Amino acid sequence: xxxxxxxxxxxxxxxxxxxxxxxxxxxxxxxxxxxxxxxxxxxxxxxxxxxxxxxxxxxxxxxxxxxxxxxxxxxxxxxxxxxxxxxxxxxxxxxxxxxxxxxxxxxxxxxxxxxxxxxxxxxxxxxxxxxxxxxxxxxxxxxxxxxxxxxxxxxxxxxxxxxxxxxxxxxxxxxxxxxxxxxxxxxxxxxxxxxxxxxxxxxx
Amino acid sequence: xxxxxxxxxxxxxxxxxxxxxxxxxxxxxxxxxxxxxxxxxxxxxxxxxxxxxxxxxxxxxxxxxxxxxxxxxxxxxxxxxxxxxxxxxxxxxxxxxxxxxxxxxxxxxxxxxxxxxxxxxxxxxxxxxxxxxxxxxxxxxxxxxxxxxxxxxxxxxxxxxxxxxxxxxxxxxxxxxxxxxxxxxxxxxxxxxxxxxxxxxxxx
DNA sequence: GATCATAAAGCGAATGCTCGTTCTTGACGA
DNA sequence: TCGTCAAGAACGAGCATTCGCTTTATGATC
Numbered sequence: 236x237x238x239x240x241x242x243x244x245x246x247x248x249x250x251x252x253x254x255x256x257x258x259x260x261x262x263x264x265x266x267x268x269x270x271x272x273x274x275x276x277x278x279x280x281x282x283x284x285x286x287x288x289x290x291x292x293x294x295x296x297x298x299x300x301x302x303x304x305x306x307x308x309x310x311x312x313x314x315x316x317x318x319x320x321x322x323x324x325x326x327x328x329x330x331x332x333x334x335x336x337x338x339x340x341x342x343x344x345x346x347x348x349x350x351x352x353x354x355x356x357x358x359x360x361x362x363x364x365x366x367x368x369x370x371x372x373x374x375x376x377x378x379x380x381x382x383x384x385x386x387x388x389x390x391x392x393x394x395x396x397x398x399x400x401x402x403x404x405x406x407x408x409x410x411x412x413x414x415x416x417x418x419x420x421x422x423x424x425x426x427x428x429x430x431x432x433x434x435x436x437x438x439x
Numbered sequence: 440x441x442x443x444x445x446x447x448x449x450x451x452x453x454x455x456x457x458x459x460x461x462x463x464x465x466x467x468x469x470x471x472x473x474x475x476x477x478x479x480x481x482x483x484x485x486x487x488x489x490x491x492x493x494x495x496x497x498x499x500x501x502x503x504x505x506x507x508x509x510x511x512x513x514x515x516x517x518x519x520x521x522x523x524x525x526x527x528x529x530x531x532x533x534x535x536x537x538x539x540x541x542x543x544x545x546x547x548x549x550x551x552x553x554x555x556x557x558x559x560x561x562x563x564x565x566x567x568x569x570x571x572x573x574x575x576x577x578x579x580x581x582x583x584x585x586x587x588x589x590x591x592x593x594x595x596x597x598x599x600x601x602x603x604x605x606x607x608x609x610x611x612x613x614x615x616x617x618x619x620x621x622x623x624x625x626x627x628x629x630x631x632x633x634x635x636x637x638x639x640x641x642x643x
Numbered sequence: 644g645a646t647c648a649t650a651a652a653g654c655g656a657a658t659g660c661t662c663g664t665t666c667t668t669g670a671c672g673a
Numbered sequence: 674t675c676g677t678c679a680a681g682a683a684c685g686a687g688c689a690t691t692c693g694c695t696t697t698a699t700g701a702t703c
Contacts, residue, residue, distance in 0.1 A: 442697095442698065442699055442700085443698070443699085472687080472688065472689080473688075473689055473690080474687095474688085474689090484689085484690075484691085485691085485692085488689095488690070488691080493689080493690080494689065494690090
């Protein structure tokens with residue numbers, strides 16, 4: 236078996252994915268040609284097609300990976316013990332802390348549009364969103380019990396709103412890489428929790 | 440039909456734009472072929488190319504139109520005299536009131552991605568966003584003076600947050616047409632103004 | 644008001660090009 | 674020597690766009 240190590244194969248695959256991510260982020264999925272990716276990776280068509288059956292497979296891999304990063308940022312933040320307001324204020328910065336922020340934000344926007352048209356992608360996205368929403372919902376319910384959030388809010392709907400907030404941040408970050416995550420987070424916190432915890436709302 | 444009225448020409452042009460919008464919303468800009476649009480409009484290639492020089496011109500027209508609708512909804516809402524909380528709660532419903540909500544939401548998402556790559560589109564989008572942000576900023580400053588919003592918030596950053604909220608709603612609406620604008624708006628209002636106006640914050 | 648001439652409006656086969664993908668060939672490690 | 678990996682020329686499909694022809698509404702003419 237004249238072969239190469241499994242590590243070599245995995246590394247090659249990752250190289251191709253990285254190259255594809257760079258080009259996809261820059262030009263969008265459908266304005267990026269396979270040749271663009273092949274050139275960016277410094278390989279040949281034959282080589283790339285040994286690792287990925289088709290362009291769609293590349294798009295799906297990149298998209299699912301991109302969703303995973305965002306999901307892990309939100310889920311990771313939710314697990315903390317900090318007040319909800321701090322969590323919200325910190326999410327933009329937490330996303331930026333992943334690195335390669337511009338690329339990630341742009342890929343996220345591309346992925347959102349792609350999911351409207353690509354059923355497997357839509358399914359993957361829906362599943363991950365459901366996870367995030369459910370974690371957020373629980374976190375909000377807890378915050379309500381602690382008197383941090385008005386008990387009149389429906390936790391399910393409030394979760395959608397908070398998720399929307401982060402999506403809006405990502406979108407604006409994709410357009411403007413100079414958008415400051417701390418400023419955005421601080422403004423979100425002040426809007427949502429004007430004077431720290433609301434007095435007199437605790438359920439006990 | 441030679442030498443026809445200007446109204447006839449405008450109506451034809453509008454027919455083509457409508458057909459293109461339907462297909463673009465369904466399949467995305469780049470998965471929609473000119474033949475798809477031509478078939479949807481019930482015309483021939485020659486006819487369509489008489490009204491639009493190229494596919495990109497179609498994409499730009501549709502995109503700019505889509506942005507305009509969103510801008511007018513937000514700007515229209517901002518002009519009102521209602522409390523900021525009511526404005527925020529009502530924006531999702533106001534967008535839905537435009538009609539053809541699913542199509543509009545999906546087109547908006549497609550446009551966001553396209554603007555990342557298409558300079559003229561990016562410019563048009565940036566200009567409209569600047570308008571909306573500036574109107575929101577003024578509205579927030581007014582609300583702060585009225586004691587509706589914590590004066591600690593930077594109006595500029597707060598405007599970005601509120602804009603992000605609406606963008607998040609549009610995105611979620613594109614994925615899930617059943618998303619209820621009233622629920623979303625109500626949750627946003629409760630989160631941002633937990634107990635109506637905050638007491639004791641008026642500057643006078 | 645019927646006929647005609649004109650040029651705009653529409654048609655659709657044809658074009659040229661780009662793209663994703665395949666396949667043959669060669670190189671190289673085991 | 675054998676199987677794997679990479680290379681890159683080649684291919685066919687599908688795309689946006691063009692162009693020469695046909696159709697037809699309109700204004701002029703009688």
